[in-house]
Amino acid sequence: MMVVTITTEEFGKTKDGENVHRFIFEGSKVRVSVLDFGCAIQSVEVPDRAGTLVDIALGYDDVAGYEKNTPYIGVVVGRVAGRIAGGKFSMDGQDYSLVVNNRPNNIHGGLVGFSRRLWTPFVNDNRLTLTYRSPEGEDGFPGDMDVTLTYTLDEDGLLTLDYLATTTKPCPLNFTNHSYFNLAGQDCDDVLDHVVQISAEKFVPVDHNLIPTGELPDVDGRSQDLRFPVELRSIKDAVCNGDLDLTFCVGEDGMMKRVSKVVHPATGRYIETSTTEPGLQFYTAMFMSNTVGKSGKSYKPFASFCLETQHFPDSVNHPNFPNTILRPGETYKQSTVYTFGVEKE
Known part of the structure; x- marks a missing residue:
């Protein structure tokens, strides 16, 4: 049995002259590269049925791309992923802008957030x-918020x-990884x-500003029902005015569950997602x-997809949504597993 190894190499320098490193996970089935800048997943190489490795993760070839990176490709976002209405919230009787x-x-998270920071690796x-x-x-x-993210790749x-996260004052938080995938190859x-296929009985509708309305309707009978496998082509024009940008309610917060599977039938490649988060x-x-x-x-649009495991957008302004406030003395924990594999014909 092959043991997963990690090698380290220089990736470049930030505009401020800081060294950025790439960490390459080498497994028997998958090869993954992660940067210490923004915790970015820079590449994911997965074989097809013939055993040919192809990079299925969108990304950049240099640090400058990640410093700009307005689509947040591959990076971890926070303190709060998703939108906060008007950039305002109230907590414990105090207003924040x-x-x-x-x-x-x-x-x-704002103009910089976690995605444009250099993290300390080990x-x-x-x-x-x-x-x-x-x-x-x-x-x-x-x-002050201390955040730890651990990537682990196994041979399967x-x-x-x-x-993990702790804070010295109450604060909303909602972390996610913002990787974009194309199982045919990042250049397709x-x-x-x-x-x-997404295992969700409810979803989070949004208004014209892409802020949740507060309702959590059933997917049953709607084009948002993805509980059974469906080709994206067949729903492209039926959901969200020709595109998909939806939060699905995938289960209890804190409980690990399998929430989605995406397959590319032509190559057999697939990605399954399991998470402790309530939203996808x-x-x-x-x-x-x-x-x-x-x-x-x-x-371009519709050349990739994201599987962002997280809480619902704007949760801090919706008391009926799962709690996103972390308080001193508490430890925030979240786990997400992406399983990469190949289906037989």
């Missing part, structure tokens, strides 16, 4: 642990993301021939524009 970086809302066997201290007032959030193709033009944001890059990625590939 955040930067509006996705008018008229705050999105993915390698142990088949695990890469990255840590970051987010200081009081960063991006407008209260308290399971990539596990374990998050669309994912319309992919087949998706399924997104097919509707806002991708003028983004040039690896090997000069121009990434």
Whole structure:
């Protein structure tokens, strides 16, 4: 049995001259590269039925791409993933205002967030642990927050993301990884021939500003019902005005459960998602524009999909949504597992 190894190499420097490193997980079935800048998943190489490895994760060839990275390709986002309405929330009788970086809302933590920070790495066997201290007032959030993310790859193709966080003051949080995938290869033009299944009986509808209405309706009888495998081509024009950007309610917060599977029938490649989070944001890059990625590939809408395990957007402003407030003395924990594999014909 092959043991997963991790090798380290220099990836480049930030505009401030900081060294960025790439950590390459080498397994018997999958090869994954992770950066210490933004905890970015820079590549995921998975074989097809013939055993040919192809990179299925969108990304960039240099640090400059990740420093700009307006689509948040591959990175971890926080303190709060998703949108906060108007960039405002109230907590314990105090009002807070955040930067509006996705008018008229705050999105993915603000102008910098976790995704444009250099994290501190530590390698142990088949695990890469990255840590970051987010200081009081960063991006407008209260308290010092210490965050740890551990990536683990096993020989069966399971990539596990374990998050931990503590805070010195009450603060909302909602972490996720924002990788974009195309199981035919990151340089392919669309994912319309992919087949998706999401185990959710409810979803989170949004208004014209992409803020949740507060309702959590059943998917039954709607085009948002993805409980059984469906080809994306067949629902492209039926859901969300021709694209998918939806949070699905996938189960109890804190309980690990299998929530989705996406398959590319032509190659057999698939990705399964399991998570302890209550939500799964399924997104097919509707806002991708003028983004040039690896090997000069121009990434466009519907050329990839995201499987963002997280809490519901704007939860801090919706008391009926699962709690996202972390308080001093508590430890936030989240685990997500992406399983990469190949189906037989």
